[in-house]
Amino acid sequence: MNPQMCHPLLLPFIPVVRVLGKTLGPDWEIVLHDVSNGGHRVVAMENASLTERSPDSPLTEFGAFLLRSEECEDLDYIANYASTGPDGRALRSSVVLVRDGERHLVGLLCLNQDMTRAQLLREWAETLTKVDPLPFAAPPERFVSGSDTHFEELLREVRPLFGKPLRFLSRKERELLLERLRERGFFSFKGAMEVLCRETGKSRFTLYAHLREVRRRADRPL
Incomplete structure (x- = not known):
């Protein structure tokens, strides 16, 4: 490969081939083809072991198609085909169609990615993130720290049920509030009642009375 023999417009692409090869690594083959004047020669190539090609290898059938296809005359690149x-390994390829001032095709900058490791990573990620539905109806399991931040998250979930600040709830609405918070495990954590007193403007005595009523109804036999 003698860079001095290539079309002048392709010279700036030679360091691009080098840096892409170094940056993207061995799973990416980068090839710069000179196709000016109806010929073909490889100007620069990185990580050629991916496709086992040499500087003397011919264009692929797809590359030859790009040279003669009228459908591609207005294209400057094709990405991720x-x-x-x-x-037989699956590759993902892209090509830049380098043209001169009269839109004549003078070069092809090709990028070919071996997707083997990426596919294995995707399959591994799918395995690690796969969840199955419960075989019965149940509330979602939540693991929490019990901090004020979590209390605020649970309160944010129930506020839309009432459409007004929680300090303006009626007794019946407050009992419904406590019932919904109890279902979410709100009272399992230290400091829950203090947070709710601030939110509702009610005393611990009042809220505990509501909570006892909520628990009594929940424990009542059907």
Whole structure:
């Protein structure tokens, strides 16, 4: 590969090929083709072991199609299309169609990614994030720290049920509030009642009386 023999417009792309090869790593093959004047030669290539090609290798059938296809005359690049390596592995490819001032195609900057490791990573991630529905109806399980931040999160969930500040709730509405918070585990954590007193403007005595009534109804036999 003699860079001095390539089309002048391709010279600035040679360091681009080098840096992309170094930056993206061995799963990416970067190739710069000179296709000016109806010919073909490889100007620069990085990580060629991916497709086992050499500087003397011919254009692929798809590359030859790009040279003669009228459908591609207005294109400057094609990104992320599927291709196949010589051993059958799945690749993801992109190509920049380098044109001169008269829109004549003079070069192809090709990027080919081996997706093997990426696919394995995706499958591993899918396995680690897969969840199955419970075989019965149940409230969602929540693991919390019991901090004021969590109390605020639970209060944020129930406020829309009432459409007004919680300090303006009626007795019946306050009991409904305590019932919904109890279902969410609000009272399992230290400091819950103090937070609720501030939110509702009611005393601990009043709120505990409401909570006893809520618990009594919940424990009542059906």
